[in-house]
Amino acid sequence: MNATIALITLRAMLGRRRVWLLLALPMMLLALAVALVVTGNTDTGTAAGVLERFALATLLPLLALIAGTGVIGPEIDDGQIMYILTKPIPRHVVVVTKLAVAIGLVAVFAVVPTVLAGMVLVGDAARLTSAFAAGTLAAGIAYTAVFVALAVAVRNAVTVGLLYALVWESLLGAFVPGARSLSIQDWGLSVADAITSASAVHASVRTPAAVLLLVCVTVLATVAAAMRLRTVTVTGAE
Amino acid sequence: MSVLRLENVSRWYGNVVAVNGVSMSIGPGVTGLLGPNGAGKSTLIHMMGGFLPPSSGTVTLDGEPVWDNPGVYRRLGLVPERETAYDFLTGRQFVLAMAKLFKLPDPGAATDRALALVEMTHAQHRRIGKYSKGMKQRIKMASALVHDPPVLLLDEPFNGMDPRQRLQLMDLIRRMAAEGRTILFSSHILEEVERVAGHIEVVVAGRHAASGDFRAIRRLMSDRPHQFLVRSSDDRALAAAIIADGSARAVELTGKGIRVQATDFRRFTWLLPRLSREKGVRLWEVSPADESLESVFSYLVNR
Numbered sequence: 001m002n003a004t005i006a007l008i009t010l011r012a013m014l015g016r017r018r019v020w021l022l023l024a025l026p027m028m029l030l031a032l033a034v035a036l037v038v039t040g041n042t043d044t045g046t047a048a049g050v051l052e053r054f055a056l057a058t059l060l061p062l063l064a065l066i067a068g069t070g071v072i073g074p075e076i077d078d079g080q081i082m083y084i085l086t087k088p089i090p091r092h093v094v095v096v097t098k099l100a101v102a103i104g105l106v107a108v109f110a111v112v113p114t115v116l117a118g119m120v121l122v123g124d125a126a127r128l129t130s131a132f133a134a135g136t137l138a139a140g141i142a143y144t145a146v147f148v149a150l151a152v153a154v155r156n157a158v159t160v161g162l163l164y165a166l167v168w169e170s171l172l173g174a175f176v177p178g179a180r181s182l183s184i185q186d187w188g189l190s191v192a193d194a195i196t197s198a199s200a201v202h203a204s205v206r207t208p209a210a211v212l213l214l215v216c217v218t219v220l221a222t223v224a225a226a227m228r229l230r231t232v233t234v235t236g237a238e
Numbered sequence: 239m240s241v242l243r244l245e246n247v248s249r250w251y252g253n254v255v256a257v258n259g260v261s262m263s264i265g266p267g268v269t270g271l272l273g274p275n276g277a278g279k280s281t282l283i284h285m286m287g288g289f290l291p292p293s294s295g296t297v298t299l300d301g302e303p304v305w306d307n308p309g310v311y312r313r314l315g316l317v318p319e320r321e322t323a324y325d326f327l328t329g330r331q332f333v334l335a336m337a338k339l340f341k342l343p344d345p346g347a348a349t350d351r352a353l354a355l356v357e358m359t360h361a362q363h364r365r366i367g368k369y370s371k372g373m374k375q376r377i378k379m380a381s382a383l384v385h386d387p388p389v390l391l392l393d394e395p396f397n398g399m400d401p402r403q404r405l406q407l408m409d410l411i412r413r414m415a416a417e418g419r420t421i422l423f424s425s426h427i428l429e430e431v432e433r434v435a436g437h438i439e440v441v442v443a444g445r446h447a448a449s450g451d452f453r454a455i456r457r458l459m460s461d462r463p464h465q466f467l468v469r470s471s472d473d474r475a476l477a478a479a480i481i482a483d484g485s486a487r488a489v490e491l492t493g494k495g496i497r498v499q500a501t502d503f504r505r506f507t508w509l510l511p512r513l514s515r516e517k518g519v520r521l522w523e524v525s526p527a528d529e530s531l532e533s534v535f536s537y538l539v540n541r
Contacts, residue, residue, distance in 0.1 A: 004338045008324065015326045079321035082289065083381065086311050087339040230306055231291075 005084060005097045009071050013105060021066055022105065025059050026113030033117035044128060047121040048200035051132040055114040056192070057185050060106070060136050061143055061165035067105040068147025069157045071098040076152065076232060085232070092226035099148050099222060106140040131196035139188025142214045145221035146184070152225045152232065181205045187214050240300060240313060240388040240420045241265050242286055247295035249281050256281045258444040259295070264422050268415045270435030271424040272455070278444040279424040280319065283393045286422070287316045299389060312340070315382035319393040322374055325367035329358055329377045332366060333384055340385040352384040356410065372403045379410075390414065392423035396430050408434045432456070463487055464503045465527035468510070469495035471520040479513045480506075497527065 013019070032054060036046060072095075075081040084094055114136045118129030146164075151157040172179040180186050181204045190203035190210035203210065242264040249257040257278045264286075273279050284290040285297050288304040288311070297304045304310050323332050333352055337345035353359045356376040361369065366377060375395065382390060392411075396404050411434050415421050425431050431438055432452035440448040440455060448458055470476050477489045477496050485505040490497040500506035514521050 002339070004335050008327070008335060011326060012324070079318070080324060082316075082318060082321050083323065083336065084339070085289075085308075086287070086314070086316055087336070088308050088311050088341065089339060090308060 001100060002089060002093055002097045005089075005094060006101050009098050009101045012074075013067070013070055013101070018066065018070055022063065022109045025063055026109050029054055029059050029113050029117050030120070033120045037120055042121050044122055044126050044198045045200045047118065047125075047128055048196075048198050050121065051114060051118055051128065052189060052192075052201065055110070055117060055132060056136055056139065056188055057170060059113070060110045060140055060188075061169065061185065063110040064102075064106050064140055064143035065147050065158065065161040065165060067102040067109070068144040069151040069161060071102045071105075071151075072148060073151035073157050077155070081232065085229075091229040092222075095148065095152070095222060095226040095229055099145060099225075102144045102148060103141055106144050107137065110140055111136045126198040127196050128198055128201075131192040131194075131198075131201065134195055135188040135190075135192030138191045138211070138214050139184050142184045142187070142218045142221075145218040145225075149221040149225040149228070152228045177204075184214070184217065186210070242304075242389060242420065242422070243296075243298050244282070244286070245296050245298075247282075247285060247292045247297060249278075249285060249290065249293045256444055257285070257292075260441070260444075260446045261295075262439050262446060262449065264420055264439075266415075266418055266420050267437065268411055268435045269420075269422045270431035270438045271422060271441060272426070272428060272431050272438050273424075273441035273447075274426050277426075277441045279426075279441055280393055281444075282441065283391055283422070283424055287314065287318075287391050312385065313388050315385065315387035315390045317375075317378050317382045317390070317392045317395060319395075319397065323366050323377060323381065326365065328363050328365050329353070329369070329373075329380075330362035332377060333362075333380045336381040337384045342385055345384075348384050348386075349380075352380040355383060356380045357406070371398050372400070375399070375403075375407075379407075383414075388418070389420045390422070392421070394425060395423050396425060396427070404430070428452075428455070463499045463501050464506070466498045466500060466506070467495050467523070467525050467527050468498060468521065469523040470514065471522070472517070475517050476514060476519050479517055480509070483509055483513070485509055495523065 032050060036042065036050065072081070075084070111133060115129055115133045118124070118132055122128055124130055147157065147161050150161055154160055168179065169183040169185050186203050186205055187210035189201065190205050190207045191214075193201050193203045194207040205213070244260055244262050247257060247260050248255065260282065271279050271282065281290065285292050286304060288307065291305045299310055299314065302310055304314070327335070330349060330353065334345055334349045337348045337352075342348045350359075353362050356379050358373065358376050358380060361373060366374060369377065379395075395407060399407065411421055411423065423435075432455075436451065438450060438452055438455050439446065448455060468476065473491060473496050477491055480486050480496070480498060481489050485500055485502040486498050487501045488499040498506070510521070510524065
């Protein structure tokens with residue numbers, strides 16, 4: 001972890017229009033939660049549905065995509081990463097620092113709003129809110145690591161990431177039984193499943209396997225990103 | 239001794255060879271890397287700076303490879319041509335951040351020194367996004383100097399500078415070289431290079447074309463045969479007279495005039511008006527046919 005890199009990254013992420021993008025999605029989640037409370041739909045079934053389909057399956061991957069690609073992608077595209085890479089700092093420190101900043105942003109802009117939405121809807125009935133706090137945090141870490149690695153490895157990381165989150169996980173996951181168990185979303189749901197007693201929450205992968213997969217994916221993605229960053233060549237060379 | 243050594247370095251992208259078998263040794267003092275646009279200067283500097291790996295050959299700084307070796311940056315400073323610094327930081331914040339990334343014992347003092355060296359102290363609290371092009375260039379230089387590196391690489395540093403800024407930068411480069419540093423900068427303008435560089439390396443079409451001090455390079459460049467295109471009222475008579483004189487190596491009668499290859503440039507320019515007067519030939523057009531830098535450079539390569 002390098003404090004200077006973290007600060008520059010944070011300033012870059014929060015100083016521009018991107019911060020509105022980061023705020024827009026959680027605002028929608030909270031608005032939805034408030035609307036449901038106002039209309040009296042506060043049973044655990046509805047709450048689980050909102051937390052699973054909106055918070056975990058939509059808000060979280062999109063936010064992780066914005067944060068994960070945003071902390072390193074633009075710098076590589078503009079060539080400014082050069083200022084970080086031409087210093088006596090090991091590449092994995094750069095990757096881990098940026099990953100940490102991205103995870104922090106995901107925690108603030110996805111996990112916290114999920115907790116707030118849950119509290120507003122059902123308090124912590126059936127430990128639903130705690131469950132989804134843990135689930136979104138666990139899945140969020142994995143998502144972010146994958147998207148950071150994507151941003152280092154490919155040029156249109158955002159497009160590829162969207163394809164993964166929307167096509168693979170949401171679409172295929174809904175229709176192809178096998179695909180479901182190969183999604184970070186499901187592994188996060190499995191973590192939530194272990195904590196909540198609500199029957200509406202049910203994952204297709206058992207929790208110990210899910211946790212293991214989350215850890216593996218996170219570690220592999222981080223290592224891949226660090227290795228790939230070593231060989232990032234300057235763009236825009238003649 | 240800080241010596242940057244390239245040994246038989248080549249770099250290709252698929253079928254395109256950007257740099258072809260270049261070997262050179264850059265030692266203390268100011269070295270100018272001269273060549274037309276597209277010659278491979280930027281590619282060479284990027285390889286020297288550890289941004290690009292050579293496809294073959296080695297690039298070393300005091301024996302250590304530059305590629306994939308972050309530690310080398312303690313002794314290397316780079317001023318890239320294109321990459322702009324972070325717009326949202328002030329000049330001071332940026333240079334200070336760089337100083338901290340270099341793990342300097344006193345980043346604040348180093349920042350002050352670097353800013354003073356490039357004369358940016360007055361604008362240090364303004365955001366880089368608001369700087370003029372010259373100021374951005376200078377803040378990039380400050381960030382490259384903050385750790386006091388013995389080797390400095392500058393990619394086309396004079397691009398876009400007005401004459402005053404150019405003089406200031408030349409002055410700065412000279413001062414730093416006088417402290418014993420190894421400085422390499424690239425340019426496609428011989429006049430820029432010869433004013434500052436003690437030693438010049440010429441690169442053309444990816445090859446190392448020539449090497450020497452500026453006088454030697456100048457001589458190489460002006461001792462070539464010059465081509466002229468002459469249109470007159472009696473091409474044939476003029477051509478015969480020019481050949482008879484001996485200051486031209488070849489004269490070609492084309493439908494559009496005479497093409498002369500003059501080996502003695504000075505004599506020919508004196509000769510032509512005299513000859514045309516003597517023969518009663520009217521000159522309609524006299525134009526140099528190969529004054530472009532590229533043709534000069536390609537002459538050097540084909541020697």
